Amino acid sequence: MxxxxxxxxxxxxxxxxxxxxxxxxxxxxxxxxxxxxxxxxxxxxxxxxxxxxxxxxxxxxxxxxxxxxxxxxxxxxxxxxxxxxxxxxxxxxxxxxxxxxxxxNIDSNFNKNLAKVNYTKIYKTKVGEQATYVLPDGTIVQLNTNSSLEVAYSQGRRQLLLSRGEGRFNVAKDASRPFSVMAGDKSFTALGTVFNVQRNTSSDLELVVTEGKVMITDPSVAVNADDFKAYQQADNNNHEIRQINANIVISGEKAIIEQSVTKPITQLSVDDVQRDLAWQNGMLIFNGEQLVDALNEVSRYTATRFELSSDELARIKVAGVFKAGDVAGLLESLQNNFSIEHERLGEHVVSLKYQKKS
Incomplete structure (x- = not known):
């Protein structure tokens, strides 16, 4: 059943x-x-x-x-x-x-040609906010809710630091300047690619690659232009990849890093990719997650926090599609589908419990 x-x-x-x-x-x-x-x-x-x-x-x-x-x-x-x-x-x-x-809207007070070589800026989004930015080299960055990204371009390297949140990176090709995103204690180097990085904690990260390849390394591994050309042709069986303790993730694959350890890389179905990246359309997709986990995801996009009256309620498995941040729509669906009623305990706290039978 x-x-x-x-x-x-x-x-x-x-x-x-x-x-x-x-x-x-x-x-x-x-x-x-x-x-x-x-x-x-x-x-x-x-x-x-x-x-x-x-x-x-x-x-x-x-x-x-x-x-x-x-x-x-x-x-x-x-x-x-x-x-x-x-x-x-x-x-x-x-x-x-x-x-x-x-x-x-890119700062117009600097020389654009120079900016392609030397460029630093910090981009941030608030809770519930999503934003898209075009970097001087043509790279497109889309930041999810409550994210912070520091960009530092130099003559030989494009280095980004995701200190909080989640981002999608559509990387402009430039073999002379490798493109790397540091998040927590890992670095993600694009090998001609579009990819998504989610930072949960400094040691818990998620990577989804939708085009090309991404190489996961420790931040101490510096990838120069010569290395980049070699790594583009490499896979996980390559001697050099093993030597630097790296992992290659290709299009349609996902890497989960827990407690700084990269778990076995998994192949994603079309539905998996759509679910993981639905935020890029301002949507959230659930497919069998426990209610407590679904509510935690919803809370990323709003100041609202949820309190569940029982473990039984928390373990309900749910599926569906919602607009990110649409708390009213969520509460209505819980009422209609599960007879779960809510009570606001304050401006940002909602208590959930099964509706009493009359």
């Missing part, structure tokens, strides 16, 4: 659209392309939801993929065009405006 309870939501279309956007950014298989086309053609509401989210997405590859899957087949002088064509145009314009805005 399945003891995982499915949440219901009033915004299932938007939630499904966010999953498709995430999948497009990762790259659709031929089978997924057909499934996506069928889903899009089922209703204009599906199309509108996808293009609405595409306007907010930080990667133009999504827009490019959409234009390939749904090209404008109407003659240039046609008076009537499908709704999604106009949505596509709006999405492209919005995305270009977003990119322009981000680029203009």
């Amino acid at each position: 399945n003891n995982i309870h499915q949440f219901t939501s009033k915004e299932l279309i938007l939630e499904k659209a966010s999953q498709w956007i995430s999948a497009i950014d990762r790259g659709l298989t031929k089978e997924e392309q057909e499934q996506f086309k069928l889903w899009m053609l089922q209703s204009t509401a599906h199309q509108n939801a996808v293009y609405e989210l595409a306007q907010l997405w930080d990667d133009l590859s999504v827009l490019n993929e959409l234009s390939v899957l749904f090209p404008n087949k109407q003659p240039a002088n046609s008076k009537t065009k499908p709704a999604y064509v106009f949505g596509m145009a709006a999405s492209i314009v919005a995305a270009l405006m977003m990119c322009s805005y981000l680029l203009l």
